[in-house]
Amino acid sequence: MQIRPILAALRRHKMATLLIVLQIALTLAVVSNALFIVKTRVVHLSRPSGTDEAHLFVINNQWIGQSDTPHIDAQMRTDLATLRSLPGVRDAFASQAYPLEEGGGGLVRIKHRVERTTKAQLGLSYFADEHAIDTFGTALVAGRNFRADEIGSLGPYDKVVPVVIIITRDLANKLFPDGAAVGQRVYLNDASPSTIIGVVDRLQGSYAGSSTRSIDEDTVLVPARYASTGDGAAFAGGVVYLVRTQPGQLEAVLRSAPAALVAQNRMRLISPENGVVTLAQARTKAYATDRGVAIMMGAVCVLLLLATAGGIVGLSSFWVSQRRRSIGVRRALGATRGDILRYFQTENALIVGIGVVLGVALGIAANLSLMTHYELPRMPLWVLGVGALLLWLLGQLAVFGPARRAAAVPPVEATRSV
Amino acid sequence: MVTQGVSLLTYYFDLALRSCRRSKALTALVVLLMGCGVATCMVTFAVFRATAADPIPWKSNQLFVPQIDSFGPAHNYKGEPPGMLSYTDAVALSHARQARRQVLIYASKWTVLPGDAQHLPSSQEGDAVSHDFFAMFDAPFRYGGGWSAGDDDQRAAVVVISSTLNQQLFGGADSVGREINLDTHAYRIVGVLDDWNPSPRYFDVASAWYPFSHPRQLYLPFSRAIDLQKAAAGNFYCSTNTVDPDLPNWDSVLRSNCAWIAAWVELPTRADVARYRDWLHNYAAEQQRLGRFAWPPNVRLSDVGQWLQLMNVVPKASALSMIVSLSFLLICLVNVVGLMLARFMRRAPEIGVRRALGASRGSIYLQFLTEAAAIGLAGGVLGLLLTALGMAGIGHVFAPEIARLAMLNASLLLLTVALAVATTLIAALYPTWRAAQVQPAWQLKSNG
Numbered sequence: 025m026q027i028r029p030i031l032a033a034l035r036r037h038k039m040a041t042l043l044i045v046l047q048i049a050l051t052l053a054v055v056s057n058a059l060f061i062v063k064t065r066v067v068h069l070s071r072p073s074g075t076d077e078a079h080l081f082v083i084n085n086q087w088i089g090q091s092d093t094p095h096i097d098a099q100m101r102t103d104l105a106t107l108r109s110l111p112g113v114r115d116a117f118a119s120q121a122y123p124l125e126e127g128g129g130g131l132v133r134i135k136h137r138v139e140r141t142t143k144a145q146l147g148l149s150y151f152a153d154e155h156a157i158d159t160f161g162t163a164l165v166a167g168r169n170f171r172a173d174e175i176g177s178l179g180p181y182d183k184v185v186p187v188v189i190i191i192t193r194d195l196a197n198k199l200f201p202d203g204a205a206v207g208q209r210v211y212l213n214d215a216s217p218s219t220i221i222g223v224v225d226r227l228q229g230s231y232a233g234s235s236t237r238s239i240d241e242d243t244v245l246v247p248a249r250y251a252s253t254g255d256g257a258a259f260a261g262g263v264v265y266l267v268r269t270q271p272g273q274l275e276a277v278l279r280s281a282p283a284a285l286v287a288q289n290r291m292r293l294i295s296p297e298n299g300v301v302t303l304a305q306a307r308t309k310a311y312a313t314d315r316g317v318a319i320m321m322g323a324v325c326v327l328l329l330l331a332t333a334g335g336i337v338g339l340s341s342f343w344v345s346q347r348r349r350s351i352g353v354r355r356a357l358g359a360t361r362g363d364i365l366r367y368f369q370t371e372n373a374l375i376v377g378i379g380v381v382l383g384v385a386l387g388i389a390a391n392l393s394l395m396t397h398y399e400l401p402r403m404p405l406w407v408l409g410v411g412a413l414l415l416w417l418l419g420q421l422a423v424f425g426p427a428r429r430a431a432a433v434p435p436v437e438a439t440r441s442v
Numbered sequence: 443m444v445t446q447g448v449s450l451l452t453y454y455f456d457l458a459l460r461s462c463r464r465s466k467a468l469t470a471l472v473v474l475l476m477g478c479g480v481a482t483c484m485v486t487f488a489v490f491r492a493t494a495a496d497p498i499p500w501k502s503n504q505l506f507v508p509q510i511d512s513f514g515p516a517h518n519y520k521g522e523p524p525g526m527l528s529y530t531d532a533v534a535l536s537h538a539r540q541a542r543r544q545v546l547i548y549a550s551k552w553t554v555l556p557g558d559a560q561h562l563p564s565s566q567e568g569d570a571v572s573h574d575f576f577a578m579f580d581a582p583f584r585y586g587g588g589w590s591a592g593d594d595d596q597r598a599a600v601v602v603i604s605s606t607l608n609q610q611l612f613g614g615a616d617s618v619g620r621e622i623n624l625d626t627h628a629y630r631i632v633g634v635l636d637d638w639n640p641s642p643r644y645f646d647v648a649s650a651w652y653p654f655s656h657p658r659q660l661y662l663p664f665s666r667a668i669d670l671q672k673a674a675a676g677n678f679y680c681s682t683n684t685v686d687p688d689l690p691n692w693d694s695v696l697r698s699n700c701a702w703i704a705a706w707v708e709l710p711t712r713a714d715v716a717r718y719r720d721w722l723h724n725y726a727a728e729q730q731r732l733g734r735f736a737w738p739p740n741v742r743l744s745d746v747g748q749w750l751q752l753m754n755v756v757p758k759a760s761a762l763s764m765i766v767s768l769s770f771l772l773i774c775l776v777n778v779v780g781l782m783l784a785r786f787m788r789r790a791p792e793i794g795v796r797r798a799l800g801a802s803r804g805s806i807y808l809q810f811l812t813e814a815a816a817i818g819l820a821g822g823v824l825g826l827l828l829t830a831l832g833m834a835g836i837g838h839v840f841a842p843e844i845a846r847l848a849m850l851n852a853s854l855l856l857l858t859v860a861l862a863v864a865t866t867l868i869a870a871l872y873p874t875w876r877a878a879q880v881q882p883a884w885q886l887k888s889n890g
């Protein structure tokens with residue numbers, strides 16, 4: 025209804041209009057991309073590890089002066105017996121890595137057939153034994169647990185060739201989308217076949233970063249104790265004992281467990297700084313960057329929206345002050361307060377509308393360039409929709425004050441000269 | 443003339459103050475916007491500057507990383523050779539002595555066993571390096587020095603320790619000549635480094651990663667570590683797309699084409715660089731002729747800057763936040779242009795009167811730009827406060843080892859104010875031009 029006179033008025037303020045449009049467009053482009061980054065980070069850092077994190081901790085144990093596999097393996101058995109018999113400990117097992125560690129775990133390639141041409145499914149492995157499922161706190165959803173006699177002993181130069189394995193439900197669904205995984209045979213790292221004997225509910229691999237995001241829940245439990253002597257191709261850093269405590273016992277066991285190990289044998293090294301890590305600490309550390317980026321982006325979004333609102337208030341007030349006389353004339357000619365109020369609200373909606381159209385294009389362009397440089401996924405269009413709605417509401421809210429002041433201009437203003 | 447100019451400027455400044463007093467809200471908004479925009483930029487820039495810094499500016503264009511593709515086109519990453527060398531290539535390169543200096547490095551972890559029972563054993567991160575390391579990277583010594591080429595050849599049990607470890611073990615005393623026990627073997631200390639931790643730690647980033655943390659505490663002869671079959675406590679990979687081959691013993695590790703040794707060469711002149719490039723290419727061609735590589739030469743030679751870029755040392759969060767804060771400043775500026783326009787045009791009558799009384803366009807320009815500069819200065823001061831506040835909260839956004847690097851120093855303070863004034867002046871250009879276009883007669887005739 026009032027579009028034509030609004031356009032005519034805007035044409036007299038080309039530059040100011042252009043500035044607001046530009047600002048709305050830039051704000052939409054930045055805010056939508058920033059909100060999208062916040063969303064991906066929040067989704068990433070709120071994923072459950074599938075373990076009983078509140079009662080789980082790890083001991084990073086390095087050996088001193090021990091270099092033969094049987095000797096270390098025997099020490100590991102003794103250590104595990106010591107840990108499991110400690111008061112307050114529910115269960116424990118030895119591995120080479122732990123969830124949220126940001127590294128350490130082995131990458132395995134899983135194939136249905138051994139042929140070179142078959143495409144492999146990637147997964148992340150933990151060395152485990154019959155106590156692993158209970159220690160992690162995950163649940164067996166199909167098949168059975170390992171038996172004590174299935175747990176092998178591996179040295180630094182040995183190849184991993186387990187006869188039986190347990191995998192996560194996520195991996196089972198990827199490997200066998202239309203059938204049960206239990207009882208099936210698969211090939212790990214092109215070695216001899218392994219039989220899947222069990223499927224567990226959910227268990228995250230040891231990498232929390234973005235590069236392994238797609239396989240973070242594709243975990244393989246390999247029944248072995250790995251005696252790392254510090255020799256061999258790559259250094260695996262001793263052994264990691266995962267310990268699950270009884271409720272309320274974590275604090276006590278955090279102190280008693282390493283002490284018990286050292287008392288049993290002094291020729292080991294448990295670093296005072298990072299030798300004992302609770303899963304809660306590991307989670308905080310692993311997702312520190314994600315949280316930081318989310319905070320930063322969120323803060324920038326809030327500041328940006330405030331800045332844009334401030335800009336709209338400022339320019340609208342200026343326009344209102346410039347048009348006091350014409351507003352007075354309109355009022356004198358019979359326009360109601362409501363008409364004046366609506367005029368400014370419509371004008372703002374129009375400007376924001378143009379800005380939003382431009383901003384959607386800019387936002388998509390920004391997302392595309394971020395996708396190529398920073399491995400961000402494609403932004404769904406609804407994010408831009410939410411951003412547009414937010415800006416439109418903000419614009420209406422920001423212009424309300426100046427518009428109300430405009431509506432308060434008395435008709436007598438038409439007769440005043442200054 | 444000069445005094446007249448100064449008094450004019452003071453007059454304009456006074457006018458600016460008066461106008462600010464008249465439109466408090468608008469002024470406050472502009473100052474606030476500039477302050478926020480500049481502070482956000484400065485905080486992220488402080489982090490970015492720290493992570494993207496040149497760790498050895500006086501020499502970074504003379505130090506090069508040679509890369510030789512030992513994986514082949516079927517197993518390398520998008521045609522790029524691996525970031526490290528296989529043992530075979532590393533030793534060949536070291537023996538060829540085609541550069542002024544050549545250094546081989548791999549990260550390793552050592553257990554320091556104390557001589558007495560009171561101290562607990564500790565695990566220390568170090569690098570196995572060849573003797574040229576200290577001269578090549580200009581490592582400063584507090585006591586003693588590096589070891590000789592002869593020590594490398596004899597696989598001598600010598601070690602250079604960091605000042606931190608020296609403090610820990612010997613209370614900071616001159617420990618040269620004393621012995622320490624690493625992994626149950628005795629080593630003679632030949633040198634103690636000064637406080638030295640280049641950031642990013644470029645020289646072993648390919649092997650150890652952690653360019654901003656995990657400082658090295660010891661350096662031992664490369665040849666000795668190989669003799670001891672000391673495994674790499676860092677990157678070791680044999681292919682980017684298949685499983686590592688069987689490596690049943692240490693000899694097979696050394697004979698494999700797996701990449702795990704970081705190599706550096708020092709090439710002082712451009713001619714040296716060109717010559718080395720040729721040598722590298724010829725070496726790979728020779729390997730192809732010998733049948734070791736079934737692919738044509740695929741080699742690279744990158745200087746420190748190129749290498750850090752290739753290794754993606756600058757954290758993504760840092761680069762990303764730099765982009766976001768620059769966009770934020772841009773939007774603040776667009777905003778400020780609009781607000782300044784409103785501010786200046788509101789005073790069209792005043793401009794008309796001044797013009798009618800004989801003020802030139804130039805003096806209108808000067809008056810309004812002075813006003814913009816004053817507002818920019820105020821924005822800069824607010825920006826300083828907010829930057830200081832932001833630096834205090836930086837630990838919530840960036841990882842501790844990154845946040846620690848960002849420093850609020852004099853250059854950053856100066857830059858904050860300069861950026862605020864400069865950007866506000868730029869933002870004021872168009873509004874000032876519009877103000878200068880105001881016609882004296884027209885303004886006097888109409889009501890304003």
